[in-house]
Structures are given as structure tokens and as C-alpha cells.
Amino acid sequence: MAEITMVVNGRKVTQTVEDRTLLVHFLREHVGLTGTHVGCDTSQCGACVVHVDGKAVKSCTMLAAQASGTEVVTIEGLAKGDQLHPVQAAFKEHHGLQCGFCTPGMIMAAVDMINRHPEGLDEKTVRAELEGNICRCTGYHNIVKAILAASEAVSANRVVAA
Amino acid sequence: MYQTTYHRASSIDEAVRLLSEAEDAKLVAGGQTLIPTMKQRLAAPSDLIDLRHIPELKGITVSGNSVRIGAGTPHAQVADSQEIRAVCPAFCELAGVIGDPHVRHMGTIGGSIANNDPAADYPAAMLGLKGTIHTSKRDVSADDFFVGLFETALEADEIITAVSFTAPQKAGYAKFRNPASRYAMTGVFVAQHGDGVRVAVTGAGENGVFRATELEARLAGSFDEAALQGATVPSSGLISDIHASAEYRANLIVVMAKRALAAANG
Numbered sequence: 001m002a003e004i005t006m007v008v009n010g011r012k013v014t015q016t017v018e019d020r021t022l023l024v025h026f027l028r029e030h031v032g033l034t035g036t037h038v039g040c041d042t043s044q045c046g047a048c049v050v051h052v053d054g055k056a057v058k059s060c061t062m063l064a065a066q067a068s069g070t071e072v073v074t075i076e077g078l079a080k081g082d083q084l085h086p087v088q089a090a091f092k093e094h095h096g097l098q099c100g101f102c103t104p105g106m107i108m109a110a111v112d113m114i115n116r117h118p119e120g121l122d123e124k125t126v127r128a129e130l131e132g133n134i135c136r137c138t139g140y141h142n143i144v145k146a147i148l149a150a151s152e153a154v155s156a157n158r159v160v161a162a
Numbered sequence: 163m164y165q166t167t168y169h170r171a172s173s174i175d176e177a178v179r180l181l182s183e184a185e186d187a188k189l190v191a192g193g194q195t196l197i198p199t200m201k202q203r204l205a206a207p208s209d210l211i212d213l214r215h216i217p218e219l220k221g222i223t224v225s226g227n228s229v230r231i232g233a234g235t236p237h238a239q240v241a242d243s244q245e246i247r248a249v250c251p252a253f254c255e256l257a258g259v260i261g262d263p264h265v266r267h268m269g270t271i272g273g274s275i276a277n278n279d280p281a282a283d284y285p286a287a288m289l290g291l292k293g294t295i296h297t298s299k300r301d302v303s304a305d306d307f308f309v310g311l312f313e314t315a316l317e318a319d320e321i322i323t324a325v326s327f328t329a330p331q332k333a334g335y336a337k338f339r340n341p342a343s344r345y346a347m348t349g350v351f352v353a354q355h356g357d358g359v360r361v362a363v364t365g366a367g368e369n370g371v372f373r374a375t376e377l378e379a380r381l382a383g384s385f386d387e388a389a390l391q392g393a394t395v396p397s398s399g400l401i402s403d404i405h406a407s408a409e410y411r412a413n414l415i416v417v418m419a420k421r422a423l424a425a426a427n428g
Contacts, residue, residue, distance in 0.1 A: 002168055019168040019210070020200075043198050046264065055238075055267040061197045062268065065168040066190070066212055109264065116263075131344070132262025 004068045008033065009077030019065055023057075024048045026064035027074060035075040035104050039134070046133030049105040049112075050074045056112035058132070075104035078111065086157070087111050087150040096146035098137035109133050110147045114154050121151040164206040170215055174298050174321055177211050182319050184209035189321060191219075191234055191273035194265050219272065219323060224249060230326040233272025233296075238263070240271060252333035252426065253291070256283050256351065259337065261344070272322040275307075278314050278370055280401070281345040285371040287335065290351035290362035293327035310369045330355045332385065334426030336418045337365065340405055347406055348414035350374070352422040354385045361419055366400050366411040377419050386427065387420040 004021075005014045008031055015030045027033045027050065039047030041060055048060040051073040078085035084092065087110045097103045113129045114121065121129075126144050135143060167184075171177035181187050188207035190196050191214060199205040213219060219234030224245040231240060240246060241258035260266055260274070260283050274284040275295060288295070288304040295302045298321040307315045316322070330353040337349030346365030353360045359381040361374040376396075380389050395415050400408035 018165070020163045020166050022163075022197075022201075041201065043194065043265070046262070049264055056264045057267050058264045060201075061194060061265075063168060063193070063197065063210075065170075066193065066214065112263070129263055132264045 002065045002068070004064045006064075006067055006069065007071040009073055017064055019063070021064045022060055023050070023052075023062045023064045023067045023072075024059035026067075027059060027072070030064075033074050033076050037101055037104055039101065039105070044132075044134065045102065045105070046109060047102050047105040049108040049133065051108060051112060054115075056109050073108075075107060078107070085111065086153045087114065087147070090146040090150035090153065091143070094142050094146040094149055096138065096143045102133060102135045102137075106130075106133050106135065106143055110143075110150060113147065114151045117151070118155070120155060121148060123148065163200045164203060166200070166207055167209045168212065169209060170212045172215055174216060174218055174323060177213060177216065177321055178298055178319055180209070180211045181321070184211075187211055189213055189276070191270040192236060192265075192268035193273075194261065194269040195273065195277050195279065213272075213321070222246060227329040228326065229253070229329060230324055231271055232324050233275075233322040234270050235272075237261070237266035237269050237271070237274075241266065249329035250291075250327075250333055252335050252351070252353075252422075253287055255425070256287050256335040259283070259335075271325060275325065276314060276316060276322050278308055278310075278312055279345075280311055280367060280370040281340075281347075281349075281365040282371075283335070283337065283346060283349055283364060286349055286351040286362040286364035288325060288327070289371050289373060290333065290353045290360045291327040291330060292353075292355065292360065293325055295322055296324040296326065297322050308371050313370075332426040334422035334424070334428075336421035336425060338414050338418055348411050348418050350415060350418035350422045352381070352385075352419060352426055354381075354426070358382060359385060363415050366415055368399050368401055372399075374415055374419065377416070381423075385423065387423040390416060390420050390423070393419075 037047035039045035043061045050059045185208045187209035221232045223230045237257045237260045247254045293304045333353040335351045337346040340347045348366045349364040351362045361377040397408040397412040400411045402408040
């Protein structure tokens with residue numbers, strides 16, 4: 001067993017779990033944050049994307065023990081109270097989701113993408129950068145639109161995204 | 163995943179000690195191959211030794227044309243390195259097409275090279291660049307390091323600490339990705355050095371990365387795709403699977419070599 005301590009969405013969490021516990025299971029089953037999804041469980045679909053120390057990672061492909069001592073942000077950590085994060089707001093506005101299963105990972109990937117491209121994004125870059133996130137409903141079109149709109153909104157407002 | 167015991171090493175010496183003490187330990191760097199393999203129960207190490215918190219394994223140093231990259235450096239950091247890009251942009255391009263952005267945040271160059279997956283990208287670059295793999299015990303040339311399918315010259319208690327290479331005059335990389343897995347179905351790294359040309363092929367060889375000497379001979383006089391007009395490589399020793407026959411991969415090698423040359427000369 002391993003004692004795991006990390007800051008999740010600004011709150012310090014300490015739990016004793018099996019060494020083999022994946023970060024995604026730690027978040028869902030031990031911390032109770034079920035917004036992060038397990039889709040393929042084979043590192044391909046990106047439904048489990050969270051930020052570890054500010055970088056998007058697939059939480060099904062990292063042990064909780066590896067993440068001990070880090071700061072983790074999940075989909076639950078983006079909104080400020082009732083105010084949606086600009087990327088969440090853009091997904092709502094542009095209908096960037098249908099069933100919604102991939103959405104937590106899509107949004108966490110999009111926030112990371114926008115953070116890494118302060119110069120702005122174009123459609124080609126967004127599509128290439130979405131390589132690690134699979135959506136079976138939307139055909140990606142509205143997801144791309146939402147990310148482009150959010151990127152502009154973030155630049156315009158100089159909002160420092162999570 | 164079977165039970166395992168996690169250890170976090172804070173120095174190379176500690177990692178070597180932990181490796182020798184455990185019954186069946188594996189080193190984990192980014193874990194982007196090992197963790198999925200453990201989840202499939204295709205690997206069941208008794209102990210995992212995490213290398214991500216060892217300062218000696220981190221960092222990129224570029225001095226003139228000499229590039230040295232700590233084994234624990236993630237792909238994203240290599241892809242974004244302006245220092246490496248200034249002397250060998252092909253190396254950054256290659257790092258930027260490994261996996262996806264999330265995988266590139268975790269996966270490391272040392273992990274990729276130690277695993278020597280026959281479809282991994284970095285082994286082609288290391289072989290094409292006549293690189294050196296530095297370990298906790300010695301320096302090994304890329305020529306001697308990549309031994310076969312998932313096999314390297316590494317001994318059981320040996321840890322890769324860094325890789326280094328001298329930037330060539332020109333280099334380029336092109337890969338044809340499997341449309342589903344996105345791994346290289348064939349990837350070719352070409353490099354023009356002061357004393358000759360190297361063409362290193364990944365994703366196609368039954369024994370992992372190798373040099374396409376037929377193409378190297380053609381390019382020796384002229385480092386240009388025109389020199390590969392009508393060129394062929396033998397299909398013997400190439401992978402044949404549900405995705406592509408050995409003959410198809412042999413053709414892909416020539417096509418990817420031409421694209422890599424176009425990138426190098428572009």
C-alpha cells in the first residue's frame with residue numbers, strides 16, 4: 001500500500017491505496033470525482049485526460065503513486081462557482097458535445113492546448129492536437145469550432161486558464 | 163494489473179540499488195508503454211522503480227553541434243527545444259509526432275530507446291544520427307545498442323542516463339502511420355553527415371530498427387530524392403502482418419525515404 005498525497009482542484013488529498021492504483025481510479029473511486037472518465041482504458045481515447053502539474057496527461061496511464069506530490073486539476077476544477085471556464089462555455093455555445101462521454105477529456109485537452117499556444121490556434125493545429133482524444137458522436141467539427149472560439153476568448157480576455 | 167510495489171528513486175545510484183535488490187523489478191520513466199502493458203497483464207514486475215524524480219536524468223544541453231539529452235526528458239520538451247531545433251530540426255519534428263500531446267508530456271527519450279519497440283521513432287533517429295547512448299556504466303554507440311525486437315545492449319542493472327549526437331549537415335524524418343494505432347508502419351530517418359549518409363528505418367524490420375544500406379549507397383553522391391528514382395530495397399527480413407505485407411513495407415521504405423529527403427532539403 002502507498003500513502004498518496006496530492007492537491008486535487010486546490011484541495012489537499014491524502015489516501016492510502018494499493019501501489020497499482022491508476023490515477024483515474026484514485027480520482028474517481030477514492031476522491032469521488034467522477035467527472036474524469038475511463039473510456040478505452042488503453043491510452044488511446046483521452047476521456048481520462050487531467051492536468052498534472054499543469055500538463056495534460058492520460059490518467060489511465062499513470063499510477064496514483066507516480067502522481068503523488070503533484071497538483072492535479074480535473075474537469076471539476078475548471079469552473080469558478082457557477083461561472084463556466086471559457087472552454088466549457090464555448091463547448092456549450094458551439095454544441096461541442098452530444099453524448100458527452102468524451103467531453104471532460106476534450107475540455108481538459110483543449111485547455112492544455114490553448115495554454116501551450118498563447119499565440120493562438122488555427123483549425124489545422126487544433127485537429128492535429130486532438131489526436132489523443134476520440135469522439136464517436138460529433139465528427140469533431142463543433143469541438144474544433146468550440147476550441148477555436150475559446151482560444152480567441154481566452155486571448156481577448158487575457159484570462160489565465162487553469 | 164497485477165500487484166506491484168512502487169519505489170521512487172532520487173538518484174541513479176539509488177535506482178541501481180533498488181533494481182538489484184528486487185526480485186523482478188522494472189524501471190518506469192514516463193510509463194506510456196509499461197503501464198498499458200501491465201494493465202494488459204503482459205508485464206507483471208514485482209517492483210516498479212520510478213525514475214522521474216532523478217535530477218541527473220533531466221535536461222538538454224546543446225554546445226555547438228553537440229546535443230546531449232537527459233534520458234528522463236519528455237518528448238514534448240524535445241519537440242519544443244529551440245536549442246535542438248537550431249542545429250537539428252528533424253529531431254524536434256520526430257519528437258513532435260510521437261503518440262499524442264498527452265503521451266508526449268509523459269513519455270521519455272530514455273524509455274523509448276530502452277524499450278526498443280520495433281515501431282518506435284527515436285531508435286531511427288539515434289541510428290541515423292550515429293548517436294551515443296550513455297548509461298550508468300558506459301557509453302554505447304547506437305550501432306551496437308539496438309540488438310533486436312525489444313532487445314538492447316543494456317544489462318539487467320544498467321540504466322540509460324542520457325543520449326548524445328553531433329548534429330548532421332541535414333536530416334529529415336517521415337513516417338507512414340498505421341491509421342488505427344498511429345504507430346509507424348514504416349518510418350525513415352535520413353541524415354547527411356560529413357563522412358556519409360545514413361538511412362535508418364523503423365516500423366518495418368523484423369528485428370527492429372536497421373539501416374537501408376542500398377539507399378545509403380545511392381545517396382552517397384547526391385543527397386536528393388532524385389537519387390532514389392527506381393530504387394528498391396529487399397523485402398526479406400521485413401515485417402508482414404495484417405496491416406501490410408513485407409513487399410508493401412519495402413516500397414514504403416523508399417517512399418518515406420524520399421519524403422524524409424524532401425523534408426531535409428526543404
